[in-house]
Amino acid sequence: MTEKHIKPTEAELEILQVLWEKGPSTVKTVHESLDGIRSVGYTTILKLMQIMIQKGLLTRKRDGRNHIYAAVPERKAVQRQLLDRFLNGVFGGSAQKMVMQVLGQYRASPRELKEIRQYIKKLEKDKS
Amino acid sequence: MTEKHIKPTEAELEILQVLWEKGPSTVKTVHESLDGIRSVGYTTILKLMQIMIQKGLLTRKRDGRNHIYAAVPERKAVQRQLLDRFLNGVFGGSAQKMVMQVLGQYRASPRELKEIRQYIKKLEKDKS
DNA sequence: TGTTCGATACGAAGGGTTTCGTAATAACAA
DNA sequence: TTGTTATTACGAAACCCTTCGTATCGAACA
16 A cells, blocks of 8 residues: 555545545535535546545445545555655645744744654654 | 746756756757756657747847846745655655655764754744 | 446546757957 | 847647536435
8 A cells, every 4th residue: 555656636635635534435525525625527526535435545335325535645644655646746845944034934833833842852862 | 026826837947957067058958958867858858948948938049140048036935845745745744744744764873863852952942 | 137336447638848960150360 | 131049929738626417326215
C-alpha cells in the first residue's frame, strides 16, 4: 500500500477527505458531503470514484444495491507525499522557511504555540 | 499587483522560481536552468512564458534580439496563497498539524529548530 | 412476471496545461 | 544588400481533469 506516486487531483482529494473522515461510505454519502460545500452532480462524484478505483485510490464492495467505497492510501501517507512536493516546489525544500511562514500567516492560539514549542524541544532532546 | 487569484500551474511555478532566484532573465537562461533538472524543449519554455505574459504573471522588455522576462507577483505573495490552499485542502486548515508534520518529517538542524523556537517565543510575546 | 426506482456504467464534451514543430522575424556579419 | 543564425510567434496535437446526460442494471415489490 506504499504507492510510489500518490498524486490525487483536487477533486480526488476532496473525496479522500470524506472517506478518511467518515470511513467507508456510499457514493450518496460522499456526494451529500461535498454537495453541501460546492454544487456538484451525483454522477460526477460517481464517475470520479470509479476512476479512482482504476487508479487504485479506492476499493469497494457490494452491499445490496449499493457500493461501499473505502480509501486505499492512508491519510498520513498522502499528506506526507503532498507535503514533500509542496515544500520542494514552493519553498525550495526549506522546512524552516515554510514553518515560519505558516506561523506568521495564521495566528495559532497560545496553546497551540506552546504545544509546538514543546514538540520542538522534544525533537531537540531526541537528537542529542 | 495584489492579484486576487494567483494560481500558477506547476510548470509556471518552476519558471517563477527561476526568475525569483536569478532575477530578470532570458528564455535561454530559464530553459537552461530547467532543462538541467528535467528534459524540456526550448520552445516549450518560450511558449509557457508567452502565456504567462498574457496571464499577467510575467512582464518583459526587449534587449537587442532578446526579451528579458521578469516575474510580476512577489514570491512571498504566491507562497502565501498556495500555502493557504494547501493547508486547507490537505490539512483541514490546521496550521498546527501541518507544522508538526513538517518538523517530524524533515529533521531541521539544531540551529534551525532553535530559530523556530525563538520565533515562536517572539510571536507569543507580540500577542500579549 | 413485470414494473418501478435508485444506483451504476459509460461516453463524450468542455476546458485547461504542456509539448513541440514550423514559420516568421530581427540582428549581425560579410 | 544579402545570407546566416539566434530568437520569437504561432498553431495544433496530446494529454488530463471535471462534468453531466443517458443508458443500463438489479433489487424489491405488486
